[in-house]
Amino acid sequence: MINxxxxxxxxxxxxxxxxxxxxxxxxxxxxKQKRKPSLGGTVTFGSLALKTYTNSTKISIISNLxxxxxxxxxxxxxxxxxxxxxxxxxxxxxxxxxxxxxSNHSRKLTLKSCSPKLIFEDIPEKFLSNPPSILVLAPLCxxxxxxxxxxxxxxxxxxxxxxDLQGFxxxxxxxxxxxxxxxxxxxxxxxxxxxxxxxxxxLKGSEVEMKLLSNHxxxxxxxxxxxxxxxxxxxxxxxxETGSLILKNGENLLKIPxxxxxxxxxxxxxxxxYLTIFLYELMNSNMTWDDIKKSAHLASAAASFLVxxxxxxxxxxxxxxxxxxxxxxxxx
Numbered sequence: 001m002i003n004x005x006x007x008x009x010x011x012x013x014x015x016x017x018x019x020x021x022x023x024x025x026x027x028x029x030x031x032k033q034k035r036k037p038s039l040g041g042t043v044t045f046g047s048l049a050l051k052t053y054t055n056s057t058k059i060s061i062i063s064n065l066x067x068x069x070x071x072x073x074x075x076x077x078x079x080x081x082x083x084x085x086x087x088x089x090x091x092x093x094x095x096x097x098x099x100x101x102x103s104n105h106s107r108k109l110t111l112k113s114c115s116p117k118l119i120f121e122d123i124p125e126k127f128l129s130n131p132p133s134i135l136v137l138a139p140l141c142x143x144x145x146x147x148x149x150x151x152x153x154x155x156x157x158x159x160x161x162x163x164d165l166q167g168f169x170x171x172x173x174x175x176x177x178x179x180x181x182x183x184x185x186x187x188x189x190x191x192x193x194x195x196x197x198x199x200x201x202x203l204k205g206s207e208v209e210m211k212l213l214s215n216h217x218x219x220x221x222x223x224x225x226x227x228x229x230x231x232x233x234x235x236x237x238x239x240x241e242t243g244s245l246i247l248k249n250g251e252n253l254l255k256i257p258x259x260x261x262x263x264x265x266x267x268x269x270x271x272x273x274y275l276t277i278f279l280y281e282l283m284n285s286n287m288t289w290d291d292i293k294k295s296a297h298l299a300s301a302a303a304s305f306l307v308x309x310x311x312x313x314x315x316x317x318x319x320x321x322x323x324x325x326x327x328x329x330x331x332x
Contacts, residue, residue, distance in 0.1 A: 017134045019136045022143050023043055029101040038310070048312055059082075063087070064091055066092075097112040110178065111141055111178055118139075131155075136279065146192055165203060165209045168189075187212075201234070204275040206239075229249075246292060248289070281295035
């Protein structure tokens with residue numbers, strides 16, 4: 001399979017990606033040392049990773065950006081990247097701001113402030129009249145509602161929709177502490193979203209998030225849970241150093257290894273990079289189960305580069321990622 005990835009003639013069909021969700025300011029604490037705030041969120045990591053990976057794709061973002069506690073200098077990462085920001089509303093409010101405290105192989109996440117929720121009617125007409133090839137819905141603090149998703153699905157009847165589960169099912173208490181408590185209203189809404197999107201869905205969640213949604217603990221039972229939806233959606237569970245699992249009804253469960261990075265400096269955003277590269281590769285394939293496996297290997301290798309650098313910087317070209325895939329240097 002690996003040799004096939006390297007030897008096949010890679011025919012790129014130009015695709016149009018639209019990311020929807022908040023940009024975040026991440027304040028990361030590792031070993032009790034606080035780093036300078038950096039730009040975070042799936043729309044950040046996903047769009048920048050994709051732009052480094054390929055120049056053949058048009059990338060656009062829809063977001064609300066609060067300017068009261070946001071330094072525009074953080075947007076330097078997007079300079080000269082030709083990423084369309086015309087759907088980003090600059091507001092005189094606080095921006096979405098997270099504190100991420102890493103210790104003992106765990107992460108405590110606290111929401112310090114949050115930009116206003118996204119409103120479907122605020123989507124610029126040019127995005128409504130020109131449907132994207134891929135729509136990535138990636139909320140951070142429940143800023144994308146069930147109603148919003150419902151309107152998007154109706155407006156884009158032929159678009160594949162990637163979902164990052166995290167911001168859809170997070171429970172955030174009055175103090176801003178983010179936890180994965182099973183809230184039945186939140187779970188019910190997520191089930192409705194899965195059913196709404198159906199065969200066009202590619203859903204990615206971490207092991208913690210997928211456990212919460214499925215209400216199961218064992219990996220096999222977690223993945224089996226998604227068979228109940230009786231659609232042809234693709235379900236991905238990322239598990240850090242253990243790799244990832246991928247399910248599609250009617251196919252054998254895929255186990256994808258994690259690739260060994262040269263070092264680990266910052267795990268933030270690894271899942272975002274995985275999802276985006278997977279979606280890109282999938283859309284440039286025939287979408288067979290073997291194609292899905294190839295796409296996942298490239299996504300896993302791309303994520304392994306991301307953790308080698310701090311902040312939104314560890315992005316690599318497809319050429320370098322292919323070399324890591326060919327190395328077969330897995331963690332397990």
